[in-house]
Amino acid sequence: KAGVTQTPRYLIKTRGQQVTLSCSPISGHRSVSWYQQTPGQGLQFLFEYFSETQRNKGNFPGRFSGRQFSNSRSEMNVSTLELGDSALYLCASSLESPGSGYTFGSGTRLTVV
Amino acid sequence: QKEVEQDPGPLSVPEGAIVSLNCTYSNSAFQYFMWYRQYSRKGPELLMYTYSSGNKEDGRFTAQVDKSSKYISLFIRDSQPSDSATYLCAMSGPSGGSYIPTFGRGTSLIVHP
Numbered sequence: 001k002a003g004v005t006q007t008p009r010y011l012i013k014t015r016g017q018q019v020t021l022s023c024s025p026i027s028g029h030r031s032v033s034w035y036q037q038t039p040g041q042g043l044q045f046l047f048e049y050f051s052e053t054q055r056n057k058g059n060f061p062g063r064f065s066g067r068q069f070s071n072s073r074s075e076m077n078v079s080t081l082e083l084g085d086s087a088l089y090l091c092a093s094s095l096e097s098p099g100s101g102y103t104f105g106s107g108t109r110l111t112v113v
Numbered sequence: 114q115k116e117v118e119q120d121p122g123p124l125s126v127p128e129g130a131i132v133s134l135n136c137t138y139s140n141s142a143f144q145y146f147m148w149y150r151q152y153s154r155k156g157p158e159l160l161m162y163t164y165s166s167g168n169k170e171d172g173r174f175t176a177q178v179d180k181s182s183k184y185i186s187l188f189i190r191d192s193q194p195s196d197s198a199t200y201l202c203a204m205s206g207p208s209g210g211s212y213i214p215t216f217g218r219g220t221s222l223i224v225h226p
Contacts, residue, residue, distance in 0.1 A: 041218075042201075042217070043201065043216040048211055092156075098205065098213060102159065104157045104158070
């Protein structure tokens with residue numbers, strides 16, 4: 001059974017640019033969540049999508065957005081990149097609700113210069 | 114005060130030692146309690162989850178939840194160098210029709226031969 005796939009694995013972007021990250025969840029998983037991981041703040045919740053609808057949202061500015069497609073694949077977008085957006089972005093999927101745990105992808109390492 | 118507190122370590126132990134990892138939390142609405150392991154350059158991997166209070170054992174790993182003290186623990190018996198990783202606790206309660214985990218910052222564990 002294929003795991004959660006995130007692409008690309010690494011990205012380098014310039015301040016002010018925008019970026020789109022992609023996530024393919026485990027087949028059959030309908031809930032997809034995104035987290036930002038930094039050494040200073042740890043794992044911070046961005047948003048959760050379920051059946052193409054945003055079901056929960058974390059405390060991030062509107063520059064961070066996402067969407068989910070009918071096949072459960074998800075993308076997140078960050079516009080007007082700032083240096084502080086440099087982080088590991090993790091996608092996680094679960095069957096219906098992540099209450100009893102997620103399966104995470106390996107993440108996309110974003111560096112903003 | 115963060116919702117979930119976890120000592121970042123590092124915790125260094127000799128091979129074969131019993132390891133105790135702990136988290137405290139403040140939100141009494143949390144119902145699911147999880148432990149993840151994260152190796153360098155990888156996403157977190159779910160080790161165990163517990164619903165409500167009590168103990169759960171899986172091989173060399175035992176998870177304990179004490180809701181009255183808002184304290185959870187993970188014990189690793191007969192620790193191995195391959196257990197060297199960052200261990201993250203996570204917990205969730207009902208939120209917008211889902212259960213979004215809140216993570217601790219993680220404890221870095223080093224098991225030396």
